[in-house]
Amino acid sequence: MNIEDLAVRISDLASFDGYQLECQPIPGEIEVLQITVGDFDELPTYVSVTDTQILCVTYLFTEDEVKSESRSEMLEEMLELNIPIPLSSFAKIGDRYVIFGALSNASGIEDICLEIITLTENAVESITALEDFLN
């Protein structure tokens, strides 16, 4: 599935699992789709498609939001939480902490929507859990 297909199919869905999904393509060297779930406007998911996988990434916070004195404690906490979080994992891109999920290119639209919704819910859950480590 490529980005255009995905954008069209998500727009066609009125809602999924009770959530309204809104998508907006972002221009650039590689095509990215910004998708917001329901009321979670502040935590959009960015979807890109490569040869092997569909990557869904939600930005959590930047390095300078992290309280420096408890940084390593937070990192350890994130490693511990990585497995219990369903379908998503923590990662870092540049100076930004992210939560992401990767799917096979052969995934159906329902799998992708489920992934994006789960990712958004996990993002809210994670920031709530890690709030004490943030400025």
Add this chain to the structure above:
Amino acid sequence: MSVLKKIMTAVRGGAREVGELIVDSNGTRIFEQEIKDAETHLRKAKQDLTDVMAKQMQAGRKVESLKNEITEHEGYVAQALEKGNEDLALEIAEKIAQLEVDLAEQEEVHKSFSGHVVRLKDLVKKTERQLKDYERQLSMVKTTESVQKASAAITDNFASSNSKIISAKDSLERIKERQQNTFDRLAAAEQLEAETSDKSLEDRMKAAGIGDPDENSANAVLNRLKAKQK
């Protein structure tokens, strides 16, 4: 050095074109060519393997048939000897000697083909493993590149749309507020609904003279005062 380690070094160094740094100055293109070449080699090796396996089977069949022929002729020698025909027996024995030479030759050929098959099978396995490894490495490099490019596009988009990137805590605050609003609205609607239905029930009860009497009615006041005087 492992490809993951190379990626780590490149990303730490702030590289934007990881492919160039890791696999080739032409990015991932040459690496993809290498994979194609390896695939061609693999196909060729598999063809060779099937050819050699066919030849091995042929040699195997020849060995079998020679062995049968030898056994057969050994029987003939015994029969000739039984009949006292020593000359014929010698002639058959000569034939057997020739067959044994052929057999030894064919066995050598068979052995050589078998060795070849083993070597080719090893080669195929090795090439397959290498191909898998190349593909795995390429996929890692390409994913890194893709994530970096996507991330750049997202950052550029933020910059161009002038949308302020708010902190995670603020995001959370807003989301929670919105959720609380929704929740409050729902709760208020429920309460209103409950009150309306309670009220209408009360009204109907009162009309039917059921329940508490109206405390402000003249009768109620009089009763209260009478009770005080006692």
